[in-house]
Amino acid sequence: MKKYIWILIIFAILSIILLLTIISHKNNLSYIEINNKKIIIEIADSPKERFSGLMFRESLCEDCGMLFIFEEENFHNFWMKNTLIPLDMVFINSDLEIVDILYAKPCIEEICEIYTSKEKAVYVLEVNQNIFNKDIIGKNIKINF
Numbered sequence: 185m186k187k188y189i190w191i192l193i194i195f196a197i198l199s200i201i202l203l204l205t206i207i208s209h210k211n212n213l214s215y216i217e218i219n220n221k222k223i224i225i226e227i228a229d230s231p232k233e234r235f236s237g238l239m240f241r242e243s244l245c246e247d248c249g250m251l252f253i254f255e256e257e258n259f260h261n262f263w264m265k266n267t268l269i270p271l272d273m274v275f276i277n278s279d280l281e282i283v284d285i286l287y288a289k290p291c292i293e294e295i296c297e298i299y300t301s302k303e304k305a306v307y308v309l310e311v312n313q314n315i316f317n318k319d320i321i322g323k324n325i326k327i328n329f
Contacts (some may be wrong), residue, residue: 188261216251216309217326218274218282223311229253232323238310239266249311251327264291270313275301280325285318 215222224247228234234252238244254260257278264271268290275284284301291297301308307327313317 190305215328223249225249225251230327242268244312249309252308253296254306258305263296264288265296271310272313272316274309275305278306282320282323
């Protein structure tokens, strides 16, 4: 009988630890804040992650996005090959200032349009289309990792 009590106690302790881990992880999500709007972000900072991006996804939650992080500030090219949802592409420089916003259409064709910002950027945020409009250009953002 004592053996089962110890097993229950250990199980309860492990359950509490798991629950606390989930709660703390949920509260420490990475997000970007633009005009007081928080966007929960997935990070794409490796060549493989940046290549795949949001390909083949059928939807993206309203307050979600993907933040592409590059090693250097430059004119980065994006395309929508195998991307099924229309997106806003928000280009952000190293000073955390929005330098351009482009509206990208899904593309399942063999040849897709290439999107490049007018100014150099080190971050690119992709969100559902029509979340932001061009009046955010020149505004600073806040990133929480």
